[in-house]
Amino acid sequence: MVHSATSVRRRKRESVSGKVSSKIGEKSALSVPSSSHAPRLLRRLYRIAIYVCCILISVASGCFLVYYAHMSHENLLWFSKLREVEREISMRTERGLYYSYYKQLVHSPSLLQGLRELIMDPVTEHSHTINVLHRFNIYQEVMLALIYRLTPLKRFFEPILFYTDASFAFGGFGLAMLCCLTYSLSGSLLASLLCSSFFLNHLMYATRVAGFGNLRENYALPVFWMQNLFVCVFLRGLRMSKGQSPFLLGALLLSTFFFALFWQFNQFLLLLQALVLYCLAVLRLVPLLKVLFIYLVYIITILALYVIQFGQSMILGSIVASFTPAAMLSLFLFRRWTHSGGIVTGFLKTIIQVVFTILVTALAKLGFRTLFQLEADDHIYKFIFSKLGFGSARDFESRLYLCHAGFSFLSNDFFVDTTKSTLFPLYMVMLVGCFFVIGKDLLMKWCDLNMLTGERKAASKDPHEFFQRRVDLAFLVFQSAFSGLLCMMAARMVYIWMPQMCVLASCVLGDTDLWKSVIGLTKLRRYVNVKATQAVLLLAAITYNLALFYPDYKDTMEELREFYDPDTVDLMYWIGNSTAPHASFAGSMQLLAGVKCCTGRHITNHPHFEDKRLRDRTKEIYQIYGKRTAEQVYYLLKKYDTHYLILEDSICYENPKHGCSLAEIIDLENGHVPEGSEGPPLPGLTHTQVPRFCRAIMEMRGSFDRYFRIMFKNKTFKVYQLL
Structure with a gap:
């Protein structure tokens, strides 16, 4: 028996060596040394040429997006011809706040x-000094200011033009990374081009870089797609030299770090990715060491x-910070569990492992929350519970x-538009096919008694175990599915889901390995001819999507508009010329971000909502649009050392929106029945005879003139000084 077993092993080794030699040629490499180098050299040159073409396609796609975003922004606002104050006003809401820090760094006597x-900033939240680098994710502004100050670029660009074009460049970099990711998964240059055409055709769902350039996600998501590329290459386990492996691991670490550094909501995408890796590890689709x-x-x-x-401390209190060590512990403890023993047994084993992970995560989250006394992200969980119908x-x-x-x-409309371009149907083919194959394979494992002895191979060539060989594809499919669920809850998350849809839909047509695995199951x-069929379908899809995109492109290039907001311009000029440099202002979050950006004056609140103290402060300041007396509002504003109050007619006289106008939101918070509400009021609401403050102050009757004095007004704004 021993001799027989040894002979089997020898024949297996000979078979493997035979296979290797057959890949090189009919004869052994040792017998024909002179002819063995030429095919290797040709294959290497061909591979290099393909990589160069992939890079060219990616760079060309990214450059086109940069050009399109720049021209769209320019044609919409005539940005290059605007006055400086108009350019700054055009950066609405939090965008103006972020730009103000870049502006401050550029114009400072020294970067240091x-x-x-910024580290000792008394301006952003008047009466409270904050560390801006601690509170906000603005290291991209620091980097851009550093580049602008230290390079010759300042000779060719004004600071604000460099800043906006840099955000467009990040968007182009993101599309380039998606093209590279598509090629990495499919091995097809045409698939990369199709991904680009899908992206451009659905630009309104794929990115907000053209209209909202410096939002945090527009810097973070391009780096996230690069991180996805490195994760997929790492999971697939392609053979690399000793010099390439450290490069890949370092690139994975740096891309993850910079993605997280650029966006305060990084924790949710990292959690989503961690859940995907956990699922793949539990399903035994990826080696445990790679996940760890x-x-x-x-x-x-x-x-x-x-x-x-x-x-x-917000990042330490995030769910991903609790889930990651819990998942590592769970996967390590249950690493010897198999999926065999029948469907019921296999299912129960999986459930036990998942429940254990959830319990450890909950305990870790509770411990971190108690230790650091975290409340910064409470509003996110309140929103989720309210979205599901459980909140107040x-x-x-x-x-x-x-x-x-x-x-x-x-x-x-999203599904109609993406179906028209064939994007959604192709994506669903990949999604349903992946889950069907993995689900079927899992059921087979649960029923496979050979798993008890470990005789079943982990990476079989069987078509039913395709995703054990292509775990990179399974990773992106699972991640896109989780992103889709997130997108269903909040439409803004479509910018995370859509790019992944573009990649996977392109892989459906471009992945030769996938096609051969599917066709291999049939008599066809x-x-x-797989490659010829793929080429025809890919070229047809590319042409069709570019034809759909061209009318939008033509309209964008031909329609010329101009920024026009004279009332806000007048307000900013008045503040800059008529108030003291250290004067403080109260008003809506969106407007105050512009006040800080344009004038540098102190503000009491702003749109960055990830702080419990600021949320409570905003809730009190917003009583200016509630049903409050002059005395109540005056002392609330004086609590934060406010000097001036800015009221906006567009908010004060906004029509009822089924409880969604700002005045209605304040009324509900105060326990008052909103004006114009239909149907029976919510429990706990009462009617009040106190008039709305923002309307009553315009008449300046009663006690109003004892507390406030009108200083500036136009058709849109009214500014009152607190006495």
């Missing part, structure tokens, strides 16, 4: 002094963020999100 002023290494990258990233953001219908913080169009449910494999 500018950083000191990526989890280690997450932990290093979280700790590095905590340090570089001056002890930002009157909560101020939840309603600000629920009433925002970006956090509504995804509309049917002898009659179908």
Whole structure:
């Protein structure tokens, strides 16, 4: 028996060596040494040429997006011809706040002094000094200011033009990374081009870089797509030299870190990715050590963020910070469990492991929350519970999100548009096919008694186990599915889902390995030329999508508009010329971000909502649009050392929106029945005879003139000084 077993092993070795030699040629490499180098050299040159073509396609696609975003922005606003104050006003809401820090760093006597002023900043939240680098994700502004100050670019660009074009460049970089990711998954240059055409055809769903350039996600998501590329290459386990492996691991760590550094909501995408890797590990589709290494990258990233953001505890209190070590512990403890023993047994084993992970995560989350006394992200969980119908219908913080169009449910128009371009049907083919194959394979494993002895191979060539060989594709399919669920809850998350749809839909037509695996199950494999069929379908899809995109492109290039907001311009000029440099202003979050950006004056609140103290402050300041007396509002504003109050007619006289106008939100928070409400009031609401403050102050009757004095007014704004 021993001799027989040994002979079997020898024949197996000979078979493997035979296979290797057959790949090189009919004869052994040792017998024909002179002819063996030429095919290798040709294959290497061909591979290099393909990589160069992939890079060219990616760069060309990215450059076109940069050009399109720049021209769209220019034609919409005539940005290059605007006055400086008009350019700054055009950066609405939080965008103006972020730009103000870049502007401060660029115009500071030295970058070091500018950083000191950001670390000890009394302007952003008047009466309370904050560390801007601790509170906000503005390291991209620091990097751009550093580049602008230290390079010759300042000779060719004004600071604000360099800043806006840099955000467009990030968008182009993101599309280039998606093209590279598509090629990495499919091995097809035409698939990369199709991904680009899908992206451009659905630009309104794929990115907001053209209209909202410097939002945090427009910097973070391009780096996230690069991180996805490195994760896929790492999971697939392609053979690399000793010099390439450290490069890949370092690139994975750096891309994860910079993605997390650029966006305050990084924790949710990292959690989503960690859940995907956990699922793949539980399903035995990916080696445990690879998952543990990526989890280690997450932990290093979280700790590095905590340090570089001056002890930002919000990231330590995030779910991903609790889930990652819990998942590592669970996967290690249950690593010897198999999926065999029958469907019921296999299912129960999986459930036990998942429940254990959830319990450990909950305990870790509770421990971190108690240890660091975290409340910064409470509003996010309130929004989620309210979205699911479990939260309070009157909560101020939840309603600000629920009433925002970006956090509504995804509309049917999205599915109509993506179906018209064939994107959604192709994506669903990949999604359904992946889950069907993996589900079928899992059931087979549960029923496979050979798993008890470990005789079943982990990476079989069987078509039913395709995703064990192509775990990179399975990773992106699972991640896109989780992203889709997130997008269904909040339409703004479509910018995370759509790019992944573009990649996977392109892989459906471009992945030769996938086609051969599917056709190999049918009798058509002898009659179908896979590569020719793929090329025809890919070219047809590319042409069709570019034809759909061209009318939008033509309209964008031909329609010329101009920024026009004279009332806001007059307000900013008055503030800059008629108030003291240290004067403080109260008003709406969106407007005050512009006040700080354009004038540098102190503000009492702003649109960055990830702080419990600021949310409470905003709720009190917004009583200016509620039913409050002059005395109540005056003392609330004086609590934050406010000097001037700015009221906006567009908010004060806004028509009822089924509980979603700002005045209605404040009324609900105060327990008052909103004006114009239909149907029976919510429980706990009462009617009040107190008039709305923002309307009553215009008449300046009663006690109003004892507390406030009108200083400036136009058709849109009224500014009152607190006496």
